Amino acid sequence: MKLARKRLLNWYRANKRAMPWRETRDPYAIWISEAMLQQTRVETVIPYWERFLSRFPDVHALATADIDDVLGAWAGLGYYSRARNLQAAARAIDRDHGGVLPDDAETLQTLPGIGRYTAGAVASIAFDRPEPVLDGNVKRVLARWLGIREDVGRPATVERLWEEAGALARGPHPGDLNQALMELGATVCTPRAPRCEGCPVSQFCDARAKGDAHSLPIKARKKAARKVEAVAALVVRRGKALAVRRPSRGLLGGLWDLPGGDLAAGETPRAGLRRALRECAGLEISRASSIGTVEHVFTHRRLTLHVYRANTSTDRIRLAGFEGHRWLAPRAISSLPHASVTAKALELLVAPTAQPSN
Ligand code: SF4
Numbered sequence: 001m002k003l004a005r006k007r008l009l010n011w012y013r014a015n016k017r018a019m020p021w022r023e024t025r026d027p028y029a030i031w032i033s034e035a036m037l038q039q040t041r042v043e044t045v046i047p048y049w050e051r052f053l054s055r056f057p058d059v060h061a062l063a064t065a066d067i068d069d070v071l072g073a074w075a076g077l078g079y080y081s082r083a084r085n086l087q088a089a090a091r092a093i094d095r096d097h098g099g100v101l102p103d104d105a106e107t108l109q110t111l112p113g114i115g116r117y118t119a120g121a122v123a124s125i126a127f128d129r130p131e132p133v134l135d136g137n138v139k140r141v142l143a144r145w146l147g148i149r150e151d152v153g154r155p156a157t158v159e160r161l162w163e164e165a166g167a168l169a170r171g172p173h174p175g176d177l178n179q180a181l182m183e184l185g186a187t188v189c190t191p192r193a194p195r196c197e198g199c200p201v202s203q204f205c206d207a208r209a210k211g212d213a214h215s216l217p218i219k220a221r222k223k224a225a226r227k228v229e230a231v232a233a234l235v236v237r238r239g240k241a242l243a244v245r246r247p248s249r250g251l252l253g254g255l256w257d258l259p260g261g262d263l264a265a266g267e268t269p270r271a272g273l274r275r276a277l278r279e280c281a282g283l284e285i286s287r288a289s290s291i292g293t294v295e296h297v298f299t300h301r302r303l304t305l306h307v308y309r310a311n312t313s314t315d316r317i318r319l320a321g322f323e324g325h326r327w328l329a330p331r332a333i334s335s336l337p338h339a340s341v342t343a344k345a346l347e348l349l350v351a352p353t354a355q356p357s358n
Contacts, residue, residue, distance in 0.1 A: 004201050005171050011200035012180030017187070020046060022179075027101040027126035028059055034121045035082050035113070042186075048077055059099045062090040071254055071337035078340065080252055085113025103127040116162075125175035132165035133178045134158070137185025143217035144189060147206025152217040189213075225302040231273040232260030232342075233308040234330060234349050235283060242317070243333045244281065245324035251298070256336035258345060259283065260305075261321070269306035277310070281325070282318030285310040292348050296341040307345045 016022065019042060021033035032052055036045045052073050056062040062070070067087060074083035089111040093101060101122070102108050108119035116134075123129035139152050142164050150157045169177060188195050196208045207213035235242045235258075248254045261276035263269065270288060277283040288310040296303045317325050326336075334346050 001167070002171075004204055005168065005177060007200035008180040008184070009173055009176055012176055012183055015187070016179065016183055017042070021049060025126065027103070027122060029053055030126045031101060031118070031122050032086070034118050034125075035086055036077060038082065038118075039079055040077055044077070048074070059090045059093050059101065062087055063094040063099075067254060068337055075255075075337050076340055076343070080255060080339070082113060084248065084254060088112035089114060101126070104129060105131045120169075121178065124169060124178050128173070128175055130170045130174045132162060132169040133182065134162050134165050135182060135185075137183075137189075138165055138178075138181045140191065140217050141181055141185045141189045141201075144194070144207035144213045145201055145205045147210065149212075149216065149218060151220050153220050223300070225297060225300055227302050227304070229263040229269070229272075229304045229306065230260060231263060231269050231276055231306045231308065232258040232345055233273060233277065233285070233288065233310045234258060234333075235277065235281075235285065235310050235312050236330065237312050237314070237327065239329070240327035241330040241333060242281065242283075242312075243326050243328060243336055244319065244322040247321075247323045252339045252341075254337070255342070256326075256333065256338045257322075257342050258307075258333070259322070263306075269308075273306070273308055273310070277312075280319065280321050282316065283312050283314045285312050287311050294341065294344040294348060296344060303341065305341060305345060307348050309349065 019033075021030055024030065033045065033049050036049055036052075055069070055073050056065055065087065067084070070083050070087050071080060074080060077083075092111050093099060102111075103123065103126075105116075105119040105123040108114050108122055109116065114122075120131040120133040123131040124133065139161055142148065142161050143152055146164060148157065148160065152158065152161065165181070168181070171177065184199065184201075188199050192214070194213050196202045196205065196213065199205065199208075202208055205213075207216050242259055243256045244259045245256050246252050246254060259277055259281045260273065261280050263272040264275075267275070269290070273288055274285060277285055288308045291307045291309055294305045294307060296305065319325060331350065334343070338346070
């Protein structure tokens with residue numbers, strides 16, 4: 001174990017990729033990077049992290065910001081509950097911890113949105129605490145290295161992996177050690193073709209010795225994403241278009257959207273549009289032109305969105321399933337915080353090649 005730790009640390013120091021959050025010891029900046037990196041690639045995160053920190057440079061700035069500004073800075077990263085939780089946690093830190101990020105994993109886990117992984121990452125990387133991390137990369141490395149041939153989604157296996165990661169983290173430089181494991185999984189011990197000849201722990205690796213690295217870790221089959229069809233429309237009244245705001249909890253919570261909804265089984269998009277607009281906003285439309293469709297994949301849903309342009313003379317909006325609305329110039333909708341799927345629909349609506357069909 002001691003020799004393996006030493007090799008990992010040496011390998012990490014010689015091979016780590018340049019990332020801006022690796023140049024700082026600011027716990028706040030490290031926390032923001034960890035929140036952004038969950039489910040998102042490093043290259044995507046870098047410009048978001050830089051913009052976010054220049055806009056909200058410390059806990060207090062984030063705690064006192066308008067939530068629309070926070071969601072706007074997050075727009076495009078997906079999983080928007082992360083942005084709302086970041087601000088809720090910043091408020092709790094500002095209120096209960098004098099604006100200073102707690103330095104131990106246990107207290108960090110009492111904050112909104114900070115789970116075992118993020119607490120371990122922040123405590124070890126920012127504060128040198130001997131706390132483990134366990135993400136997809138670390139699971140894969142440990143399952144192969146230690147020859148763990150059980151479903152890594154099973155709670156008992158997950159607990160075993162946490163224990164193994166914990167044993168590794170108990171030693172000098174726990175932050176670097178954790179980052180070494182994650183980096184190894186991202187660059188060498190990759191899912192399909194691990195490059196074992198360049199691996200610092202190859203000498204100790206069970207999967208390499210047995211030749212079954214490619215089949216580890218064992219994962220139970222995931223359910224296929226459900227196919228869903230929905231409709232949305234740019235609904236215009238006297239030159240202004242309607243934007244609706246999603247409830248703060250739930251998928252895409254707090255973001256602005258075009259009004260619409262899911263299609264019922266067997267319903268045509270046009271009939272579904274009239275029904276959905278009536279149900280979600282009390283709107284009656286006089287004309288609807290089909291603009292096209294956009295495809296978007298969420299974690300559990302594969303969405304086909306039928307996009308329309310429509311007119312209405314309805315004055316009174318009655319919202320159901322949304323919690324706010326605004327009438328504004330059609331192009332101004334894109335300046336409100338919105339999700340990637342809405343961005344795709346808005347792009348289609350302004351595209352010069354868009355050919356409305358009745
Ligand atoms: S030797 Fe190969 S399979 Fe084992 S940990 Fe290293 S890269 Fe992964």
